[in-house]
Amino acid sequence: MARNEAIPTQGERVEKLAETRLGEEGSRRTFLKVLGAGAAAVAAGCGDTAPTTEEFFRQHYKKLTDKEKQRIFRRVEEETLARTGVQTHISDPPPIDGVEFAYALNLSVCNGSRRCVEACARENNLPDDPEIRYIRVMEMEAGSLDFEEATANYDHDKVPAKDKFYLPVQCHQCDNPPCVRACPVGATWKEPDGIVVVDYSWCIGCRFCVVACPYFARRFNWTQPSVPPERINPNQGYLSNRPRFKGVVEKCTFCLHRTRKGRLPACLEACPTGARKFGNLNDPNSEIRKIIESKRVYVLKEDLATLPRFYYFFA
Amino acid sequence: MVMTFIRFLRAAALAMLRGGRGYYLWLLFLTAWIALGGIAYVHQLRVGLVATNMVDQVPWGAYIANFTYLVGMAAAAVMLVIPAYVYDDHAVHDVVVLGELMAVAVLVMCLSFVMVDIGRPDRFWHLIPGIGRFNWPSSMLSWDVIVLNGYLVLNLYITTYLLFSRFRGKPPTKKKYVPFVFLAIVWAVSIHTVTAFLYSGMGARPHWNAAILAPRFLASAFAAGPSMVIIAFSVVRDRMGLPIKDEALNRLRQIVAVTMLINLFFFFSEIFTELYSFKDHAASMRYLLFGLRGKHLLVPYIWGAVALDVFAAIVFTTRRLYSHPEVLRAGCAAAIVGVWVEKGMGLVIPGFVPSPLGEIVEYAPSFTEFCVSAAIWALGALIYTLLLKVAVPIELGKLRLDPEAAR
Structure with missing residues (x-):
């Protein structure tokens, strides 16, 4: 069963992550080794993960010409191939004219299986260690919408548990996104179809957006993420599931590399109960439009005026 | 003029090297710490910020807590500038440049704390x-970059100009620096206001989303900052022989007496508003003061900080206590540490606990962060x-362009 990211205890997390990810290199022992190595270590600096000259000077996504973009995409593909042996394909589908995406989730039928969490992780090349997950399924007390009574770390053999209901949270792609306002370098922005994206090559890793998000939707790469070659999804979008690196922020993009090509988000396809609905808000005949018009929908933390594109309803 | 300035810089560099064994041991001590931290930072660069104890639920920690506190420390130089330039307090005027130099050093610390906190320091450009x-004006962080660097430039200019003039033995031209001094007064208030707005502008974080935050920042800064200045000036007077007048220290003492009481009052007002109405907002405040659902890492720290603040307030307002230099210095130390805890970790961390989805993840700095x-x-x-080491001999008249004129 898919599991959400467990709440780590401090200290343990550093040790565990550093040791498993980097072998001996990450542990405190290395710290002492580095201490001994002294100046040599300073010279080695960030070593293997240091940016190349091209990466260092790479311009903001919006300043790149189409030709430069193509060159960058090919280079990223080559790097992935050299590193993992997997031939990937990077595309960059633009927003479709007249389309504004929205998501709705039926809380009456969501059973907390967390299949969406796992499908999302595979689709978006999210690492297991350190575990990064875009969707967080909260197990709520029946009769209460209070998050303080909820837990994301439930681990039963059977879901749904008695007297509980489940409320999955992911990026709400707000129309008035506080994260975008917070970013000091414009590394994250709202696209015309409503999807909030991050330029992983421009983000400085200050995490002001993580602090600003009221939905706990943004994730930071505390260390170099890695996905085993057999698990890499080769169908990659430059602004969505392409390889990320340590020190930058990432988040759910409504699977824009799929949805902008007419497919559905991976989380929706994986849902065993049909709780998830997705579509074009501007199409009067779309299912999403009908749900928002006819069901009693609500959004989380409405008082913050973030205007989410992610609706919840009971039906 | 350029040649004279180069000679000034050379004389300054030589003055920095001049000193006894105690001085060199002090430099060695500081350099050793810097080297240790440098190694720790290389480790952090290699493995990433996983070397810290920060997590997605607590994305800012000791670095930003120290940064926030130190911005106030830098702003506190105005507590010397205002008496000196607005109220023509001559005793304070004699030493104001030393306060401005402290602001320079503290601003370098502020910018360093930001640099070590960001995940991609290679992209600072x-x-x-x-x-x-530059996402200006919408990102408060972009404002902070402007005001902090601007304040650094202002203070560097003012102090360099004044010291350079005295080095040449010429009285400084008022037109060339007084307008900047007044600009720096406004600017000092702005650096701490903008830093407070980083926090108070966040709808996602009810603990910070309060109008009292910026006033509280200023009050606490103007308590801790002058306390630091009192201690520094005492050391300069005793160790470096600069005759700093008691009136100057006394003026600072009076300022802290008022600002510390205001700070405590603001804190109390905030606690009352949060707790009396039993709103959801109060979860972070409850966590800070009493612990929440069995998690209470910060509780002893915040009460310790309150105790130190109260102790400082008593010392600074009671003649029988503050008239003893040692007790006054203890009061200063209490104010410095009390505000450091209360406005550093005591403000930053509870903003993340509970998380926007109600989770409680506690945080304490890692060895690397330390x-x-x-x-x-x-x-x-x-x-x-x-x-x-440069400014004091110049102020004493020992360091001059024309050695004949030196005392």
Whole structure:
């Protein structure tokens, strides 16, 4: 069963992550080794993960010409191939004219299986260690919408548990996104179809957006993420599931590399109960439009005026 | 003129090297800390910020807590500038430049704490207006970049101009620096206001989303900052022989007496408003003061900080206590540490607990964070020491362009 990211205890997390990810290199022992190595270590600096000259000077996504973009995409593909042996394909589908995406989730039928969490992780090349997950399924007390009574770390053999209901949270792609306002370098922005994206090559890793998000939707790469070659999804979008690196922020993009090509988000396809609905808000005949018009929908933390594109309803 | 300035810089560099064994041991001590922190930072660069104890639920920790506190420390130089320039307090006027130099050292610490906190320090140039992509005016962080660097430039200019003039034995031309001094007064208030707005502008974080935050920041800064200045000036007077008048220290003492009481009052007002109405908002405040659902890491710290603040307030307002220099210095130390806890970790961490989805993840700094933070403090102390080593002889008239004129 898919599991959400467990709440780590401090200290343990550093040790565990550093040791498993980097072998001996990450542990405190290395710290002492580095201490001994002294100046040599300073010279080695960030070593293997240091940016190349091209990466260092790479311009903001919006300043790149189409030709430069193509060159960058090919280079990223080559790097992935050299590193993992997997031939990937990077595309960059633009927003479709007249389309504004929205998501709705039926809380009456969501059973907390967390299949969406796992499908999302595979689709978006999210690492297991350190575990990064875009969707967080909260197990709520029946009769209460209070998050303080909820837990994301439930681990039963059977879901749904008695007297509980489940409320999955992911990026709400707000129309008035506080994260975008917070970013000091414009590394994250709202696209015309409503999807909030991050330029992983421009983000400085200050995490002001993580602090600003009221939905706990943004994730930071505390260390170099890695996905085993057999698990890499080769169908990659430059602004969505392409390889990320340590020190930058990432988040759910409504699977824009799929949805902008007419497919559905991976989380929706994986849902065993049909709780998830997705579509074009501007199409009067779309299912999403009908749900928002006819069901009693609500959004989380409405008082913050973030205007989410992610609706919840009971039906 | 340019040649004279080069000679000034050379004389300054030589003055920094002059000193007894105690001085060199002090420099060695600070350098050792900086080296240790440098190694810790290289480790952090290699593995990433996983070397810290920060997590997605608590994305800012000791670095930003120290940064926030130190911005106030830098702003506190105005507590010397205002008496000196607005009220023509001559005793304070004699030493105001030493306060401004402290602001320079502290600002370097502030900027260092930001640099070590960001995940991609190689991309710092994205923040430079013109070359990078500056999200101004909507990001409060972009405002902070402007006001902090502007304040650093202002203080560097004012102090360099004054010391250079005295070095040449010429009285400074008022037109060339007084307008900047007044600009720096407004600017000092702005750096701490903008830093408070980083926090109070966040709808996602009810603990910070309060109008009292910026006033509280200023009050606490104007308590801790002058306390630090009192201690520094006492050391300069005793160790470096600069005759700082008691009136100057007394003026600072009076300022802290008022600001510390205001600070405590603001804190109390905030606690009352949060707790009396039993709103959801109060979860973070309850966590800070009493613990929440069995998690209470910060509780002893915040009550310790309150005790230190109260102790400082009593010392600074009771003649029988503050008239003893040792007790006064203890009061200063209490104010410095009390505000450091209350406005550093005591403000930043509860903003993340509980998380927006109600989770409670506690945070305490890692060994790496401790080493890097200590190194930045040592760096600030080193810079201030070196600057004083130049400024004090110039103020004493011992360091002059024309050696004949030197006393």
